[in-house]
Amino acid sequence: MFFPGPWALNPTPCIYTLPMSTHEHLARLEEDLRMGTDLYNRIHFLHWAIEDTQETIRFLDTKAAFCVTLLSGMVAVSLEHHLEGAFLRHILFPVFVVIVACSLLVCMRVIFPTIIPHGTTGKPASPKFFIGHNKGHHWIRHTIRNPTNNILSEDKNSHVEAFHAAHDMALLDSLAETSVVLAYIRQLKSDRLHAAMYLLATSIFFFGAIMIAQNLAAH
Numbered sequence: 001m002f003f004p005g006p007w008a009l010n011p012t013p014c015i016y017t018l019p020m021s022t023h024e025h026l027a028r029l030e031e032d033l034r035m036g037t038d039l040y041n042r043i044h045f046l047h048w049a050i051e052d053t054q055e056t057i058r059f060l061d062t063k064a065a066f067c068v069t070l071l072s073g074m075v076a077v078s079l080e081h082h083l084e085g086a087f088l089r090h091i092l093f094p095v096f097v098v099i100v101a102c103s104l105l106v107c108m109r110v111i112f113p114t115i116i117p118h119g120t121t122g123k124p125a126s127p128k129f130f131i132g133h134n135k136g137h138h139w140i141r142h143t144i145r146n147p148t149n150n151i152l153s154e155d156k157n158s159h160v161e162a163f164h165a166a167h168d169m170a171l172l173d174s175l176a177e178t179s180v181v182l183a184y185i186r187q188l189k190s191d192r193l194h195a196a197m198y199l200l201a202t203s204i205f206f207f208g209a210i211m212i213a214q215n216l217a218a219h
Helices: 020-080 086-111 139-144 156-165 168-218
Strands: none
16 A cells, blocks of 8 residues: 655645746736827827917917007008198108008917928938928918929828838837927017017007107197
8 A cells, every 4th residue: 555655645745936038028018008109198298298389379379460450450540631830840750650660570470480490400300290381382382373292392102101101219219309399489479579578568658759759739
């Protein structure tokens, strides 16, 4: 008769271990998940940065348009009155017109700023988030007729190919470059609008002086 030994009553528990390839696969999945989360956070940050900058640009454009409307109204009111007196006609009113013209010019420079397209400070990111116009582009020709080609620096095929060939980091670089371009435009508009506000205040001062002098001359 066979009697089992004491080791049969208390067997050693089996320890199951995953193969090394499985550990590497899980580590790779964890790394991919972390990188995907980091990429999402970066794109999300750039998205809101671009959105906030664009909202500020629209707000600055609205201010500049209001300045243009106010300046136009002051000129229209001043032209409706018959100016009396040599000082009013030959000195005060011409100075007012010059200041209004400078104010309108600065406001137009706010609304239509100089834009630096992608790639002016180095190799452009691909695919381009901002597609600029072609070198042969001219706004006068586009005003007269409706061209269908040679307008943008890229066509549909080249842009689609660049988009398909791009990886995630290339898209991130393109968004980052666009954020810098928009920040440049916002700062440029803000500085010019600051100058337009000073010119507008000076125009209002001369407009008030013209109205007061006209009323005094009429009486």
